[in-house]
Amino acid sequence: KVIHNASIMNACGACGLQLYNFGQTVSICFFTETWRPDSFIDKVLFNKRAGLHTLCLLDIKVKEQSEENMARGRRVYEPPRYMTVNQSLEQILEVLEKREDARDCLSPDTLAVGLARVGQETQCIASGPIKLLKDFDFGGPLHSMIIPGDTHFLETEMLRTFHVVGDALASEGESCSAHAAP
Secondary structure: OOOOOOOHHHHHHHOOOHHHEEOOOOOEEOOOOOOOOOOOOHHHHHHHHHHOOEEEEEEEEOOOOOOOHOOOOOOOOOOOOOOOOOOOHHHHHHHHHHHHHHHHOOOOOEEEEEEEEOOOOOOOEEEEEEHHHHOOOOOOOOOEEEEEEOOOOHHHHHHOOOEEEEEEOOOOOHHHHHHHOO
């Protein structure tokens, strides 16, 4: 007997975007002072130019060692960190400042969809332009993010139900953190 696992790869459909309209999935890593990879943006651009949605898996740092502890052979681990939708959008905006080739289809006004704790009682889904969504309070982890491509009118209608106005959801009039687990 096969018991299928819950996965953001299909649970992301809770936002109303049709799963067969997704292109390649990307991972967005935490930037560091010396490492700021932007190669993920190439797949986002490829998908966007093809009219496809991009699911962005956000970095998780669990049981990670600092460079110093690794170099000294110490088994001391950093506290867990989970990338937020907000951090991923800030990093995308930083990449857009450097990458002129991305500006034809990505900007601070580009629609994005943030997802947090999908499938749980406290799930949060919010959509809006990157410049607004980057300040929205999604509450605790785990977070994922979608950059939609071309949308069918039904997808557009669904995303409107999750649209952000200022720091609140238009449909509920409150932030997701009001429902988030501590």
